[in-house]
Amino acid sequence: MTPEPRLRIAMQKSGRLSDDTQALLKRCGLKLNVSDRRLLAHVANMPIDIMRVRSSDIPGLVMDGVCDLGIVGDNTLEEAALERALMAQKSQYIRTTGLNFGGCRLSIAMPEGFDYQGIDSLNGLRFATTYPQLLNRFAKANGINIEFCLLKGSVEVAPRVGLADGICDLVSTGATLEANGLVEVEEIFRSKASLIQTVTALPAEKQAILDTLLPRIQGVMKAKESKYIMLHAPKDKIAQVSALMPGKETPTILPLAGRDDLVAVHVVATETFFWETMEQLNALGCNSILVMPIEKMMG
Structure with missing residues (x-):
C-alpha cells in the first residue's frame, strides 16, 4: 500500500524562531507532536511532517528539495543563497510569504x-x-x-x-x-522570518495540502496585524467617523435597538489605532469604543 504523501516543513530546532514557528503552526490548527529528542515531528490532524534542524540547514534542505517548505530568518536565507551561488550549488527558492516575527x-x-x-x-x-x-x-x-x-x-x-x-x-x-x-x-x-518553498513542482497531493495551509498562515499573519473596532456613533457624523477609521476596509453600519440618533460602527483596522484617534472619535460624540485583537482571518 502506497503511503500517504506528506508535506515536509523544515523549522529551527531550538532558538529564537522555534517558539514563534510552533505558535504559528498551532494557530493554523496543526496539532503538533514535538519532542526535544526527535528531529522529525508529525502533525496529527494533517499529512504534514516537521523537520527540526539548525537554522543554517533550512535553506539548503529547501533549495535541494529535501523539504517542501521552510521557516527561516531572512539573514540566514540570504547568506546561504549567496554562499551556494558562489559554490555553483542550487540556490533557488520561492519566498512564499513574509512572517511578522523574528525581527x-x-x-x-x-x-x-x-x-x-x-x-x-x-x-x-x-x-x-x-x-x-x-x-x-x-x-x-x-x-x-x-x-x-x-x-x-x-x-x-x-x-x-x-x-x-x-x-x-x-x-x-x-x-x-x-x-x-x-x-x-x-x-x-x-531581517524577519520567511516561509520559503522549493522550486521543485509539488505533486498534486502535496500541493493540495499547501493550498489549505498557506491561506491559514496568511490569515494568522493578517489577524496579528489587525484590530477589530466597534463603537456607537451619531448618525449625522458617519462621514467624519468613517474618515477617522484606519485601514482600507469600509466600516459596517448597523442600527441600534431603540435609538434613532446612534448607529453601531464595526471595522477591521490594519493600521495602528492610536489613543488620539479614539479621543477624536469621542469628541465627535462616539461612545462604547472597543479595540479588540483578532485571532484568525480569511478572505
Whole structure:
C-alpha cells in the first residue's frame, strides 16, 4: 500500500524562531507532536511532517528539495543563497510569504571610543562574523576592502581578545553590544522570518495540502496585524467617523435597538489605532469604543 504523501516543513530546532514557528503552526490548527529528542515531528490532524534542524540547514534542505517548505530568518536565507551561488550549488527558492516575527538587523559594531566618520572608516579593518557573504556584499557595494574571521558564536568578544577590529552580527535590542563595550555603527541587512518553498513542482497531493495551509498562515499573519473596532456613533457624523477609521476596509453600519440618533460602527483596522484617534472619535460624540485583537482571518 502506497503511503500517504506528506508535506515536509523544515523549522529551527531550538532558538529564537522555534517558539514563534510552533505558535504559528498551532494557530493554523496543526496539532503538533514535538519532542526535544526527535528531529522529525508529525502533525496529527494533517499529512504534514516537521523537520527540526539548525537554522543554517533550512535553506539548503529547501533549495535541494529535501523539504517542501521552510521557516527561516531572512539573514540566514540570504547568506546561504549567496554562499551556494558562489559554490555553483542550487540556490533557488520561492519566498512564499513574509512572517511578522523574528525581527532583527545585521549590523557592524565597533569598540567604544572608535572614531567612526562614515563607511570609509571601516576600510582595511578585520571583522568577526557569522555572515561573511552579506558582509562582503556590503563592502563591495560601498567600495571598501575588509578582512573577516568566521565565528559561529561569541562574536562579541573578538575585538576584546584581539581577534578582530570589529564585528558584524545580529542585533535585536543592542544590550549584548553594550555589555561587551561595542557600539553599532552601520546596519547592513534587516531581517524577519520567511516561509520559503522549493522550486521543485509539488505533486498534486502535496500541493493540495499547501493550498489549505498557506491561506491559514496568511490569515494568522493578517489577524496579528489587525484590530477589530466597534463603537456607537451619531448618525449625522458617519462621514467624519468613517474618515477617522484606519485601514482600507469600509466600516459596517448597523442600527441600534431603540435609538434613532446612534448607529453601531464595526471595522477591521490594519493600521495602528492610536489613543488620539479614539479621543477624536469621542469628541465627535462616539461612545462604547472597543479595540479588540483578532485571532484568525480569511478572505
